[in-house]
Amino acid sequence: MNNVSVSVRDLSLSFGAVTVLDTLNLDIKNGEFLVLLGSSGCGKSTLLNCIAGLLDVTGGQIFIKDKNVTWEEPKDRGIGMVFQSYALYPQMTVERNLSFGLRVAKLPQAEIDKRVARAAEILQIQPLLKRKPSELSGGQRQRVAIGRALVRDVDVFLFDEPLSNLDAKLRSELRVEIKRLHQSLENTMIYVTHDQIEALTLADRIAVMKSGVIQQLADPMTIYNMPENLFVAGFIGSPSMNFFRGEIKDKGGHKVVEVNGVDFGMEAYPARGPLEAGRKVVLGVRPEHVKVDENVSGLEVHDAIVDIEEPMGADNLLWLKLAGQTMSVRIAGSRRYAPGTALKLSFDMAMASVFDAVTENRI
């Protein structure tokens, strides 16, 4: 399979009695930007460190470019790594920091100069080359840290939460730069983050992880619109998808999800199999997949009362009560509703997600 850049096969990793990864499988394509997304402690760094060779695996194998590197030294794996903490040498200039690894590897000076110049150009840090890290801002330091991976001329870049130490503005700026970097270099990139926005904006594919297990591996829009299970559905999206616990019922030949006496017709829902009456389910609808006060023929209408309005400029977020519970609805920022206003909601059931209440898997 020469389209595969990194192949993780039946990987297991335990720290003593604690198993963090258990027979995990993951193939990353050549040139792909793959994001490992999950909350703190789910095993993202452990997986990345196994790929990097910083941890000895307990079982399984790792291939990079068709070569079994499971027991290779990190430096022989053709990878470059960028960490959350920049870990620059404080006494060295930016230029010396960038070239350090190359000098250790005893590359010819001309080659070192060429690579440092290229990395500095790509990252636009030429004016900083003579400075020490203490004379740089956080964003500039992280750019140098990325540069240190870049000069190594590797096939695969590994990033472990590289933006987490930066403030919000810098984070979004550097996020765009990393995306631009990937577009111009076309290296394979594996990027660890707990930030769903970074994952959605950067990734070709996202692997959503929980407790060391990949819950779903797909492109961002599939993850967002067709979550495989309740965990993925709730993890991605802000505010979260609205969830309604209910039961499938047959009402005069029509399948509905009944929630506290309110029926949601399932005709438009792209179900994977038969929807058996009596099945307990969770109906999930994202805030932007609800129409407010729009007369669309054929759509089911539900009465609701505005509880709170959160205008956010471009969007307006309404919090209201339906079927005995609070839900959020996202509408255009220009549309305003005072608390207490009665309005009509219609769910876009074609964009809904329904999960089995027991298995929590999409149905």
Ligand SMILES: Nc1ncnc2c1ncn2[C@@H]1O[C@H](COP(=O)(O)OP(=O)(O)O)[C@@H](O)[C@H]1O
């Ligand atoms: N050296 C270690 N010894 C023991 N447990 C560890 C070690 N490193 C990580 N762990 C545990 O492994 C789990 C996964 O950690 P980690 O991969 O760092 O998570 P993440 O990067 O997703 O936040 C956590 O429960 C963590 O406490």
Ligand SMILES: [Mg+2]
């Ligand atoms: Mg981590």
